[in-house]
Amino acid sequence: MEAAPPETLRPGPSALMQGARFVKELTRGLAEPGQFGSLAQSAERSSKHNQQLIAAIPYFQSWREQAHQIKRYTLANLDKLLEEFERKITARGATVLYAQNAQEANEYLIRIIQDHHVRTVVKAKSMVSEEMELNHVLESVGVRAVETDLGEFLVQLAGQRPIHLVTPALHLSAADVGRLFQEKLGEPFTQEHAALTQIARKHLRRYFLEADLGISGVNFAIADVGAVCLVENEGNQGLSTSCPRVHVALMGIEKLIPSIRHLPVFLNLLGRSGTGQKLTTYTHLIYGSTPGRKLYVIVLDNGRTQLLRDPKTWTALFCIRCGACLNACPVYRRVGGWAYGWVYPGPIGAILTPQLVGLQEAGKLPFASSLCGACGEVCPVKIDIPHQLVHLRHRAVEEPSPVRSWPERIVWRMWAWAMCHPWMYRLVMRVVRLGTRLARFLPWHPGPLGAWTRGRELPEVPPGPDFRSWWKKHAHELKIFPSNLPPETPRS
């Protein structure tokens, strides 16, 4: 068979380079009313809703810990479990293909398309397919791929990228959707939710019946029974995986869980953390292919093995893509998913992206956080996101990346030296104090000072001396008066 030109198969670097936009465009106008007002509200609302749901369950913390331990075990024994999964599911007629990187996965997929003479593809939601830039690749070989997840369908119609892991069209209001349907599908404008859903349904139903190939992601691949688990609310995954003759399931290597006994814990966590549901509407377990049909499972590495080697951050692979950290993140709520430049937005993206595509491309992402720790608090598999962010910042300044700069390093070296010598500290701080007092009289503030005063006043330095000088003079005035001694009370 003839392979398509490699350029079209490789995810475009243009998509990755957007990482730099984070600091440039998207944060500049943020003091003004944000363009993502609705995003912030819905993310906040769903975060609160999830927290309420979770607070009602006394077991939730133990579920988190169990899920954490299961994932820890899985990733430590990934080689064995992957083999077991492959053996079990192949025995029931599926084909398992391993891809090193996105390009290889795309080549496999194109071969499948050519072997089965596929013309139309329906796609259920899959983040791995975004990693592969699948829609572009399919377009380049003349195959039409239709997103069938309602959110993804809207985003595809609008020619955008998903803004959120779980709810890709979070930024579109009902009116936006109405206009989009009017413009792209020629439907009369409406902003009623039910009517909009009917329009989407009418158009999508046709594609399900026409399609020759269905592509889906994988939520959990279960090793001991050799099954693929998919969860959804809309029913599109059920149709995408069962209507067409051929089903291709795309998964990252970390999607495994050892046993079907472990599935309930994850289903409980995923629904509640992701969309605030006790359970998703549909849970599909696909054990293999039925006679006359084909099932392919493409297992993608794409940098994950490399990430697995880092003992400080390998737990980032525990992620079950629930999006809880996005909803909780004050930064994400304000900039939205596109600012993160690649497939995975939010705090989890800020630790996954630099490790999957390299610090060279995405070294700035770990700095896009105030380290408030809200993400780590809500993560259902207890990924220690805030600490990993700091660790990646460390790596970003040590390894080749856009944030590594010699001037900055020299400044920090000098700072460290000054902080190790108290006399130098006093001298430097005296200059800083004086500078802060005088800064208000300057017409223009350079560098970080300007960044501070753009929307904030500098702290008012009180006229007296600093604390240590005061202490030298006045410490003796602080006396303990025996008459104040509290009555002796026994401690329990």
Add this chain to the structure above:
Amino acid sequence: MNSRFEPIRSTPTVDSGRLTPRQNHEGPLPDQVEQKSSVGPGVGGVTGMVSEKTSESALGTQADKVGLDLEAVGWSATEQKREYPVYEPGEPVALFVPCYIDQFYPQIARATAELLTWLQVPVEFPSRQTCCGQPAFNSGYWKEACRVVHHFCETFAPYRWIVCPSGSCTAMCRVFFRHLDADARIIEIGQRVFELTEFLVECMGVGDVGARFPHKVTLHIGCHTRRELRVVEPPLELLRYVEGLEYVELPNMEECCGFGGTFSVKMPGLSMAMGQTKVENIIRSGAEVVVSPDISCLMHLSGILRRHPQGRNIRCMHIAELLVAEE
């Protein structure tokens, strides 16, 4: 004026208005139980980077060493509250005054020293102290931060108790030192650092410090204090006993104010946007005074408040200042 030397057990209720006394309190609120969820401070912060079960060396050859024992996790894995050491009266306490408090807010350090002295605590100020190393640590310059941490540990090694009027710097010492240097001595010295309010309430068992502050006050707790140290109740506990104080809860109090250390100047737009939301919430709460155990957050917030037409008259205060205020 009398101090209460008894350990705190229950959670204070946080309804608006005057804080209800502990005695009338039925049980902890659900959202506060939730906040108490993770491993105690110092042990793991939000969640341990590498859990106790699996040491880093084991991860090198992860394969056979990681077992799966869900029975061990059980069904009641709600983590324990941190056990605080008990401060015995008369033990000397070293005051760690973070650099920005030393320079920009000396009155806070003064208030802290006065407050502790008032409570019969002999306060000492090791004059060689400088910084905890957090700015460099958060910026990724760990080697440089490590040097400063070593200096910190040398300075404070002789002291059993180290008290700091800043939650964020305390979190650096207690939670983050272990990322910089695995030396047991360094980590142990880090464990001796306590945030002022948690030292007063948890280690000393003080609730009432005899303060009077007849104003409408709201409380902001910095994220490091809240999530890394898990210090949420102590500041509330102290405010509850302040005479004349009317407490109003800050809407969305868990959300970050956007300061984030160097984040505030590296991504000023974002930092400002987050600060704006916080400031709007402060104004919405109707408070006259915002109080916090973290003055770094307030440095950022007061900067925004002073430019805000409705926020201009809202005062920002460290909790130590409030507790010694004579108003």
